[in-house]
Amino acid sequence: xxxxxxxxxxxxxxxxxxxxxxxxxxxxxxxxxxxxxxxxxxxxxxxxxxxxxxxxxxxxxxxxxxxxxxxxxxxxxxxxxxxxxxxxxxxxxxxxxxxxxxxxxxxxxxxxxxxxxxxxxxxxxxxxxxxxxxxxxxxxxxxxxxxxxxxxxxxxxxxxxxxxxxxxxxxxxxxxxxxxxxxxxxxxxxxxxxxxxxxxxxxxxxxxxxxxxxxxxxxxxxxxxxxxxxxxxxxxxxxxxxxxxxxxxxxxxxxxxxxxxxxxxxxxxxxxxxxxxxxxxxxxxxxxxxxxxxxxxxxxxxxxxxxxxxxxxxxxxxxxxxxxxxxxxxxxxxxxxxxxxxxxx
Amino acid sequence: xxxxxxxxxxxxxxxxxxxxxxxxxxxxxxxxxxxxxxxxxxxxxxxxxxxxxxxxxxxxxxxxxxxxxxxxxxxxxxxxxxxxxxxxxxxxxxxxxxxxxxxxxxxxxxxxxxxxxxxxxxxxxxxxxxxxxxxxxxxxxxxxxxxxxxxxxxxxxxxxxxxxxxxxxxxxxxxxxxxxxxxxxxxxxxxxxxxxxxxxxxxxxxxxxxxxxxxxxxxxxxxxxxxxxxxxxxxxxxxxxxxxxxxxxxxxxxxxxxxxxxxxxxxxxxxxxxxxxxxxxxxxxxxxxxxxxxxxxxxxxxxxxxxxxxxxxxxxxxxxxxxxxxxxxxxxxxxxxxxxxxxxx
Numbered sequence: 001x002x003x004x005x006x007x008x009x010x011x012x013x014x015x016x017x018x019x020x021x022x023x024x025x026x027x028x029x030x031x032x033x034x035x036x037x038x039x040x041x042x043x044x045x046x047x048x049x050x051x052x053x054x055x056x057x058x059x060x061x062x063x064x065x066x067x068x069x070x071x072x073x074x075x076x077x078x079x080x081x082x083x084x085x086x087x088x089x090x091x092x093x094x095x096x097x098x099x100x101x102x103x104x105x106x107x108x109x110x111x112x113x114x115x116x117x118x119x120x121x122x123x124x125x126x127x128x129x130x131x132x133x134x135x136x137x138x139x140x141x142x143x144x145x146x147x148x149x150x151x152x153x154x155x156x157x158x159x160x161x162x163x164x165x166x167x168x169x170x171x172x173x174x175x176x177x178x179x180x181x182x183x184x185x186x187x188x189x190x191x192x193x194x195x196x197x198x199x200x201x202x203x204x205x206x207x208x209x210x211x212x213x214x215x216x217x218x219x220x221x222x223x224x225x226x227x228x229x230x231x232x233x234x235x236x237x238x239x240x241x242x243x244x245x246x247x248x249x250x251x252x253x254x255x256x257x258x259x260x261x262x263x264x265x266x267x268x269x270x271x272x273x274x275x276x277x278x279x280x281x282x283x284x285x286x287x288x289x290x291x292x293x294x295x296x297x298x299x300x301x302x303x304x305x306x307x308x309x310x311x312x313x314x315x316x317x318x319x320x321x322x323x324x325x326x327x328x329x330x331x332x333x334x335x336x337x338x339x340x341x342x343x344x345x
Numbered sequence: 346x347x348x349x350x351x352x353x354x355x356x357x358x359x360x361x362x363x364x365x366x367x368x369x370x371x372x373x374x375x376x377x378x379x380x381x382x383x384x385x386x387x388x389x390x391x392x393x394x395x396x397x398x399x400x401x402x403x404x405x406x407x408x409x410x411x412x413x414x415x416x417x418x419x420x421x422x423x424x425x426x427x428x429x430x431x432x433x434x435x436x437x438x439x440x441x442x443x444x445x446x447x448x449x450x451x452x453x454x455x456x457x458x459x460x461x462x463x464x465x466x467x468x469x470x471x472x473x474x475x476x477x478x479x480x481x482x483x484x485x486x487x488x489x490x491x492x493x494x495x496x497x498x499x500x501x502x503x504x505x506x507x508x509x510x511x512x513x514x515x516x517x518x519x520x521x522x523x524x525x526x527x528x529x530x531x532x533x534x535x536x537x538x539x540x541x542x543x544x545x546x547x548x549x550x551x552x553x554x555x556x557x558x559x560x561x562x563x564x565x566x567x568x569x570x571x572x573x574x575x576x577x578x579x580x581x582x583x584x585x586x587x588x589x590x591x592x593x594x595x596x597x598x599x600x601x602x603x604x605x606x607x608x609x610x611x612x613x614x615x616x617x618x619x620x621x622x623x624x625x626x627x628x629x630x631x632x633x634x635x636x637x638x639x640x641x642x643x644x645x646x647x648x649x650x651x652x653x654x655x656x657x658x659x660x661x662x663x664x665x666x667x668x669x670x671x672x673x674x675x676x677x678x679x680x681x682x683x684x685x686x687x688x689x690x
Binding site for chain 1: 454563586
């Protein structure tokens with residue numbers, strides 16, 4: 001790693017693409033002047049935009065490619081047509097070849113994961129990558145994983161997720177032994193929860209050095225921040241993160257309509273305006289934008305496809321923090337410790 | 346069915362038990378004067394409470410039993426020790442014997458479901474009961490199921506859930522053909538989603554008379570009210586409902602602290618107080634209390650264990666609506682239609 005943090009951007013990814021990526025990169029650069037960007041994409045599109053952002057221009061270079069993977073391409077098609085020359089592929093290659101420390105895309109999730117997995121490969125001891133989200137809670141933030149990289153999980157996979165998630169929490173939250181909970185439902189003896197129970201037993205008995213296993217948690221515990229790391233399989237995890245986002249939008253909509261219904265409410269709103277601004281910031285889903293693929297030989301971040309420049313900047317920020325704090329090395333250590341302890345074997 | 350709606354209450358169930366059940370029943374009675382209650386439980390506890398609620402007393406009778414299933418009993422233990430004489434068992438028996446039209450409990454979910462299933466049996470064509478929740482949305486309310494009666498679902502089970510959920514929506518929302526969405530995650534070609542895709546194909550091709558299949562929906566769609574019925578397997582469904590509840594509490598907590606931080610915010614709060622009261626009512630999780638077991642030969646409602654009288658009354662209200670609108674007959678018809686159409690076979 002050079003003194004700079006070198007970030008490769010798929011500049012064509014996302015619902016809008018470069019007009020979000022470029023200002024997003026500039027926003028992140030203003031917070032982290034020690035970042036250097038490589039922008040992969042169509043130079044004819046990127047250059048004029050970059051010319052309008054002189055601060056970014058001084059810290060970025062463009063690598064031209066004609067090929068961009070579409071948002072609705074199936075991963076298998078994306079791999080066939082975009083494996084070598086697409087903006088996504090080149091951004092991942094930059095990480096693989098040691099020319100970048102992290103790669104960020106707001107593009108097609110399935111294609112981004114498939115390319116990252118094929119090119120970077122998983123860390124020894126880890127079968128499949130996981131997608132981790134940062135979740136704002138009443139205590140601060142928690143790591144929630146897997147939020148959709150794969151579906152279903154046996155006990156061993158859940159233990160792997162616990163190790164990867166706690167490595168991420170150690171990096172981002174500066175904790176020695178983050179608390180880890182297994183997401184479960186509060187019904188005993190329902191068939192189908194064997195994997196969760198078995199994983200709980202393994203985590204309790206193995207007493208891993210890098211995490212403190214705190215038992216089962218339920219959906220209500222995520223927002224409370226009961227634990228630093230919430231572990232679940234990818235289908236339920238994705239449903240959870242999207243349902244919470246939907247609930248936040250729903251309440252924001254109720255709040256808007258309540259605060260404009262009468263003149264007293266409107267006046268009250270004006271007086272408490274500062275408080276509403278703060279509340280809006282707390283509820284802003286862009287703050288938590290940026291899923292992190294864990295378990296790969298490289299740092300790869302997925303931004304929401306529909307985010308704006310502020311949200312894309314948040315995704316870059318996560319990549320930056322991961323690089324500065326050595327996420328990958330910590331997951332490798334955890335995987336090795338797990339293997340030595342006989343957990344992940 | 347007599348002219349009255351006859352509701353059997355497990356008067357001992359829930360974290361608090363009778364001191365919630367009795368005032369809850371009175372609240373519901375005030376809304377529905379055509380209800381008659383049978384209260385199953387310890388007469389020494391129930392009689393003094395009932396004496397304090399004269400309106401309820403005139404519409405309720407107590408059936409004494411010493412046996413009550415504990416909140417933390419495992420279902421298997423509850424079945425052994427409470428199958429014949431517990432307050433839960435007697436409430437279910439009342440439905441089975443035709444002495445009550447619906448049964449409501451705030452007790453141990455697993456035991457309540459196990460007793461209801463063993464005693465009432467599932468409707469022909471349905472393998473296992475499902476637990477359905479009413480979910481407040483921006484458009485009104487939706488039915489979400491399964492929220493935890495069983496884990497995992499193949500395509501056939503998902504189609505059964507769609508049929509049962511749409512029967513409930515027809516009853517409660519007075520719709521001829523409720524829209525139905527299958528909860529999914531937005532990633533194509535991830536292994537493990539075959540059942541969801543296959544169920545989608547069956548629902549599309551079979552074009553059932555009682556529902557309008559609307560395709561896949563994501564977690565963000567639930568709060569929007571994109572469809573009338575959201576179908577998913579029980580683990581993800583339970584996580585979704587609890588995560589939404591946690592998110593609502595989290596935002597309520599942000600809102601409280603924002604509105605008390607400065608004198609301007611406090612003043613604004615006072616002015617807009619009426620708006621906040623309305624908002625609080627919209628966000629009140631008690632409004633949506635009361636999960637309904639679908640697919641049984643009888644109407645059985647599960648209240649949250651930790652609810653208060655208002656919440657328990659909401660659970661009774663759901664049972665009342667189900668009885669008045671003939672839920673069971675509609676599910677039976679749907680199951681038969683499905684069989685005839687070759688869907689559920």
